[in-house]
Amino acid sequence: MDIVVCVKRVPLTEEVDLVIDGQKKGIKKDQLAFVLNDWDNYAIEEAVLLTEKHGGTVTAITVGNEDDEEVLRRCLAMGADRAIRIEAGDTSRFDSFGISKMLSRVVKDLPFDLVFTGVLADDDYCGMVGMMVAEQLGITHANMVTAIEIEDGKVRTTSELEGGLGEVSLIELPALLAIQTGINEPRYVSILGIRKAAKKELKVMDLSELGMSDEELSPMAIIDEVYLPPETEGAQILAGDPDKIASDFLEILTKKGVME
Amino acid sequence: MSELFVVAEHRLGEIREITFEMLWKAGELAQEHSHTVTAILLGHEVSPIAESISDRADKIIIFDDERLKNFNADIYKETIAGLIEESKPILTLIGNTSRGMELAPCLAVRAGLPLATDCIDIMFKDDKLIAQRQMYSGKIFSDVSFAPSAGYILTIRSGVFSKDRIGDRQAEIVKKDFPLKDMPLKKDFIEFVETAAGDVDISQAELLISVGRGIGEEENISLVKELAEALNGVVSCSRPIVDKNWLPKHLQVGTSGKSVSPKVYIAVGISGAFQHMAGVSGAGTIIAINKDPKAPIFRTADYGIVDDLFKIVPVLKDRVLETKKG
Ligand SMILES: Cc1cc2nc3c(=O)[nH]c(=O)nc-3n(C[C@H](O)[C@H](O)[C@H](O)COP(=O)(O)OP(=O)(O)OC[C@H]3O[C@@H](n4cnc5c(N)ncnc54)[C@H](O)[C@@H]3O)c2cc1C
Ligand SMILES: Nc1ncnc2c1ncn2[C@@H]1O[C@H](COP(=O)(O)O)[C@@H](O)[C@H]1O
Numbered sequence: 001m002d003i004v005v006c007v008k009r010v011p012l013t014e015e016v017d018l019v020i021d022g023q024k025k026g027i028k029k030d031q032l033a034f035v036l037n038d039w040d041n042y043a044i045e046e047a048v049l050l051t052e053k054h055g056g057t058v059t060a061i062t063v064g065n066e067d068d069e070e071v072l073r074r075c076l077a078m079g080a081d082r083a084i085r086i087e088a089g090d091t092s093r094f095d096s097f098g099i100s101k102m103l104s105r106v107v108k109d110l111p112f113d114l115v116f117t118g119v120l121a122d123d124d125y126c127g128m129v130g131m132m133v134a135e136q137l138g139i140t141h142a143n144m145v146t147a148i149e150i151e152d153g154k155v156r157t158t159s160e161l162e163g164g165l166g167e168v169s170l171i172e173l174p175a176l177l178a179i180q181t182g183i184n185e186p187r188y189v190s191i192l193g194i195r196k197a198a199k200k201e202l203k204v205m206d207l208s209e210l211g212m213s214d215e216e217l218s219p220m221a222i223i224d225e226v227y228l229p230p231e232t233e234g235a236q237i238l239a240g241d242p243d244k245i246a247s248d249f250l251e252i253l254t255k256k257g258v259m260e
Numbered sequence: 261m262s263e264l265f266v267v268a269e270h271r272l273g274e275i276r277e278i279t280f281e282m283l284w285k286a287g288e289l290a291q292e293h294s295h296t297v298t299a300i301l302l303g304h305e306v307s308p309i310a311e312s313i314s315d316r317a318d319k320i321i322i323f324d325d326e327r328l329k330n331f332n333a334d335i336y337k338e339t340i341a342g343l344i345e346e347s348k349p350i351l352t353l354i355g356n357t358s359r360g361m362e363l364a365p366c367l368a369v370r371a372g373l374p375l376a377t378d379c380i381d382i383m384f385k386d387d388k389l390i391a392q393r394q395m396y397s398g399k400i401f402s403d404v405s406f407a408p409s410a411g412y413i414l415t416i417r418s419g420v421f422s423k424d425r426i427g428d429r430q431a432e433i434v435k436k437d438f439p440l441k442d443m444p445l446k447k448d449f450i451e452f453v454e455t456a457a458g459d460v461d462i463s464q465a466e467l468l469i470s471v472g473r474g475i476g477e478e479e480n481i482s483l484v485k486e487l488a489e490a491l492n493g494v495v496s497c498s499r500p501i502v503d504k505n506w507l508p509k510h511l512q513v514g515t516s517g518k519s520v521s522p523k524v525y526i527a528v529g530i531s532g533a534f535q536h537m538a539g540v541s542g543a544g545t546i547i548a549i550n551k552d553p554k555a556p557i558f559r560t561a562d563y564g565i566v567d568d569l570f571k572i573v574p575v576l577k578d579r580v581l582e583t584k585k586g
Binding site: 014020027100127129131136140160163165182220229232260 | 271276331333334337356357358359361362363364365366368369370373374375376377378390391393394395396397398399400401402403404405406407409418446447448449450451452453454455466467491492493499500502503504505509512515516517518519522523524531544545546547548551552554555556557558559560561562563564565566567571572575576578579580583584
């Protein structure tokens with residue numbers, strides 16, 4: 001069972017005042033901390049669990065710059081066998097179409113039974129790259145996958161639908177599965193583990209090696225402008241010291257009839 | 261003048277509300293730009309579903325076949341790609357749902373059309389299509405435009421448009437022969453499975469105290485449980501808490517959990533992602549406790565406490581207990 005997992009490094013944005021960049025095309029990222037996209041963390045763990053059980057290899061792949069290798073090393077420490085980084089310069093000039101074309105171009109020549117992506121990337125919230133890779137590879141797929149079992153040459157998946165309903169399918173291999181959070185419990189990665197994994201192969205390929213040009217990767221969807229959320233009335237903030245806040249809090253609960 | 265396609269979503273014989281919402285938005289755009297609205301309906305024995313939207317579209321194209329009894333993205337993709345090629349609609353709207361998110365990206369690649377997902381508004385500015393969407397969990401908005409194309413595909417977030425009927429329409433029903441009777445299927449539907457019900461039903465609770473990732477560690481959940489106990493309320497949670505197995509799935513609020521409608525909903529360390537907030541749209545009053553003043557939840561909550569939950573929650577609990585003692 002050879003599994004390729006597409007992973008992305010994303011900025012942490014909670015408790016941060018995001019600042020729009022001068023071009024109004026994105027946010028300033030130089031002060032932000034970055035992590036492996038939450039969904040991809042589950043995807044890597046699932047791939048490692050499956051190969052631990054059924055044998056085979058796990059390859060982690062990302063389109064990104066040198067800093068993004070940090071998440072590939074994390075994947076290697078979690079148990080991936082090798083990693084590939086597609087060097088494409090400033091990736092913000094591409095859309096999901098472009099990213100998915102690069103990924104499928106590389107994956108096509110790898111041995112694989114399964115390709116995993118996350119359902120979403122925590123930064124752009126697009127949820128596009130996975131299924132686009134599947135279509136470009138011409139393989140079938142499942143989305144929002146919360147359970148996987150391998151059954152003689154096929155894979156049994158559960159996909160999450162709205163309202164807590166799951167849909168079980170039996171799928172031919174090769175297939176692409178977009179992994180949903182909660183499918184497993186991703187293992188802890190120590191600094192030592194990451195250092196140890198440094199011996200594993202991390203290959204870098206650039207666009208010319210892929211035989212791809214900027215033209216064929218030119219975006220179909222373009223961010224015109226980003227901006228802060230329009231003002232809304234918003235919540236009435238309970239201000240003052242904790243004692244005052246507690247009094248106001250109790251008053252609201254009483255008024256709304258949930259305090260006996 | 262062109263057609264606006266709306267891919268009707270239904271499940272277990274019932275139309276999904278997102279279909280009404282997309283038809284409403286398509287109807288509004290059609291009125292402004294003299295387009296027509298065409299609903300695309302794939303399924304088996306779907307006449308009642310067609311009936312339920314017949315006053316909301318100008319045309320309903322129906323593919324009714326045994327093989328369409330269960331949703332299959334590969335079949336949907338091929339069928340709809342054929343229709344797009346034939347009619348060249350300027351827009352194709354698909355729900356940003358579990359199924360829509362599987363279908364739309366494949367269809368976009370297959371049909372060679374630009375796609376924007378999870379749109380919260382659609383505008384034509386000087387004939388140029390603009391899709392509004394959110395990034396960074398709602399902390400940033402963006403306007404997306406597109407390379408020139410004969411048509412565009414957009415997926416639409418649930419709950420942002422009205423479910424009402426717009427304009428006066430009486431749909432012409434067009435039944436088409438299903439073209440893919442022999443297409444080999446690489447994916448077989450097996451069954452639906454439901455989340456196990458638990459001992460408490462949060463959808464019935466009057467007061468919910470809901471815990472999110474801001475709680476940090478599993479053992480800290482006791483803080484929230486104690487507040488809930490003091491208030492005689494019920495504990496619920498956001499998805500990451502269930503993903504980590506800290507609380508059972510039947511306590512999860514949101515699109516992939518439960519919809520709740522308590523008199524008061526107290527969100528502790530929850531950022532307010534739309535998948536979460538969609539589950540509390542029926543709540544009477546929402547009180548959010550979060551130490552990030554920019555957390556999106558403060559945009560929809562009625563009351564906010566901007567503070568460290570570890571400081572404020574114990575104070576709240578003590579005051580509740582004191583007051584009760586009288
Ligand atoms: C298909 C799909 C379905 C989904 N369904 C659901 C669903 O049904 N329900 C759901 O909840 N989510 C769902 N999600 C996930 C959703 O997108 C968010 O990731 C999730 O709601 C975030 O949960 P959270 O607010 O608890 O965590 P976070 O977004 O991480 O927010 C934690 C918050 O806690 C605050 N905080 C941190 N420390 C403290 C402190 N000491 N004191 C006070 N505040 C603090 C932070 O400022 C932050 O705002 C779904 C996602 C997808 C893709
Ligand atoms: N630059 C990238 N490199 C590798 N994989 C990516 C990249 N961007 C997105 N993905 C994959 O696609 C999934 C969905 O991302 P998105 O479509 O951007 O929301 C992510 O969870 C990743 O698995």
